[in-house]
Amino acid sequence: MSTYEELALLYVKQxxxxxxxxxxxxxxxxxxxxxxxxxxxxxxGRAFSFE
Structure with a gap:
């Protein structure tokens, strides 16, 4: 599982x-x-926020 997939799954869980x-x-x-x-x-690839 890619990092993107893991982050998307975490978003859904939360x-x-x-x-x-x-x-x-x-x-x-x-x-x-x-x-x-x-x-x-x-x-x-640098850190970012959706906010």
């Missing part, structure tokens, strides 16, 4: 609610993964 559908969880994961990859590319 932000999901009981009863969220599998589709919602997958969407959260994909969105987080895309944002992480985009930010990492924009910042050239």
């Amino acid at each position: 932000n999901s609610k009981p009863g969220d559908s599998p589709e919602k969880l997958l969407s959260m994961y994909r969105n987080a993964y895309e944002k992480i990859a985009k930010c990492d590319k924009q910042h050239g």
Whole structure:
């Protein structure tokens, strides 16, 4: 598992609610993964924050 995948999974674990559908969880994961990859590319691998 890549670091991006682990970070996206952690995001879902921290932000999901009981009863969220599998589709919602997958969407959260994909969105987080895309944002992480985009930010990492924009910042050239340096530390960054979504905030």
